[in-house]
Every structure is written in C-alpha cells, then in structure tokens.
Amino acid sequence: MRRLSTLAFSAATLVFGVSAVAAANRPKQDAAPVYGVTLPEGYRDWKLISVAHEAGKNNDIRAILGNDIAVKAYRENIRPFPDGAVIVRLAWQYQSSPRNDSVFPAPQSFVAGPPTNVQVSVKDSKRYAASNGWGYGQFENGVADQNVALTQSCYACHVKLDAIDKQADLVFTGYSK
Template sequence: MKLRGAHALLFATLVFGASAVAAGQRAVGPGSPIYGVKLPDGYRDWKLISVAQENGKNNDIRAILGNPAAVEAFRKGTRPFPDGAVIVRLAWRYQSSPRNDAVFPAPQSFVAGAPTNVQVSVKDSKRYAASGGWGYGQFEAGLPNPDPAIARACFTCHQKLGKLEGGADFVFTAWSE
C-alpha cells in the first residue's frame, strides 16, 4: 500500500511539474547545484536582448531575454551589471524548414527545432562573489540540471570573457539594436 501511495505521489508530482512547465510557470523543486538559481517566474514575457546561433556540437539558435534591471543595463551600457539583473538564454536545435523552403527558390529557411535548455544568470555581487558576482543555472524541461559540473562549466566559460579587454562583466551578449 505504501508503494502504491508513493507511485501516486510521484505521478502527481510529474503531472503537476509538466503542467507548470507547459503553462510557462516555474517548476516546483530545487535550484541549480552550487548556485541555487531557479527558473524565474514569467521569464518568457521578458524583453528580447539579442539572438545568437551556435554551430558545431551545440548546433542551436538562441534567444537572450532580460528582466527590467538587465534590459536597462544593456541599453545604457552599464557595467558591471547591477545586482538583481537576470539574463535568460533559451536554446533550440537549429534546423532547416522544408515547409518554408518550398515557398522560396532555394533552401534558405532555418527555424527553431526541439528545445535544448534554458540557462539563467543572476547578478548578486555578494552571494556569488566567488564567480564574478554571477550565479548560474541550466534547466531542461523546466527542471534544473542536477550535475554540479554543468553549473561549474558556466562560470569557467564566462570567466574567459573577464580576461578580454573590457570583459563585459562576464556576459557574452551585447544589446542588439
């Protein structure tokens, strides 16, 4: 009987979590390892900062969104970013669109395919002092990736920007006009 109850609880948790993700709300659960970053409520309604494409292993297209504090800092060129700035990067597989290409004289249309992950960067200079003032999280299907190596890899990569002239406060993205 206890096992049946545990299965029912697990099923309810999965259904509720999937429903919350489908509705665009934050999934219930822990934050990312190391930093404790959570998927922000309402982030899909934030302003677009830029778009990007990664070739090679990632083979994805990305939309970079920001909360009001991040957007204001991007627009004004404020660096370092103020505490409370949050940047969210959504990624999808980069794929051709046979449907769209059927309209054009040659294959040329590419679109977002299956989602890969959502990455979140949160600026808090005191809480995340050891990582340049930023906390990181990667989410798949609305849930934080539990692998601490993934969270560590975020700062390892962003840290390389700090070695470049005008390090951009560890942020890859620039404001797109």
C-alpha cells in the same frame, strides 16, 4: 463550537508545520546546484536582448532575454551589471524548414526546432562573490540540471571572457539594437 474551532486550528497548524519541515528537508530539484538559481517566474515575457546561432557541437539557435534591470543596464551601457539583473538564454535545435523552403526559390529557411535548454545568469555581488557576482543554472523541460560539474563549467567559461574583455562583466551577449 469554540472547542471544535480550536481543535481544527490546532490540527491545521500541525499539518502545515509537518509539511513545512518536510519541504525544507527535501532537496530543491527546481534549483540548480552550486548557486541555487531557479527559473525566474514569467521570464518568457521579458524583453529580447539578442539572438544567436551557436554552430559546432551545439548547433542551436538562441534567444537571450533580460529582466527590466538587465535591459536597462544593456540600453544604458551600465557595467558591471547591477545586482538584480537576470539574463535568460533559451536554446532550440537549429534546423532547416522544408515547409518554408517549399515556398522559396531555394533552400534558405532555418528555424528553432525542439528546445534544448534554458540557462539563467543572476547578478548578486554578495551572494555570488566567489564567481565575480554571477550565479548560474541550466534547466531542461523546466527542471534544474543537477549536474554540479556542468553548473561549475558556466563560471569557468564566462571567466575566460574577462581575459579579453573586462568591460563585458562576464556576459557574452551584447545588446542588439
């Protein structure tokens, strides 16, 4: 019996070890390139920071959420954001609602349509020192977009804000009270 237990333990250890090596060598599709940012677990339950409508090419409606560290920094106006702050921007197509408009006296209702993407900004001043402390990622249907140029464009866009508002710490969204 003891020999059987030892054999079973050895087999399980071998299987686990092979699985771990295979997983380590597999490319991380759940992480965005460049920064290695992943979708934070439970982010849909985070607190609302603000909402926005982006017109033009995107024409989307957005909800910006933050983890507890980010929300505390927003509420207490702490800048730069402390390490560990995570801001998530969810976007949906911005579209009119014929159903809602049928109730109102004039067309006036706009709602979130199909989702477009989720963008994540993570503050870690050591890990992301080259990008002023922020790491970025974009996700579609829960999968990290592996386009390196797209991911690099996040910082390239956010750093432009620094030229006009150094107090923003590269974050476009203000806290809506």
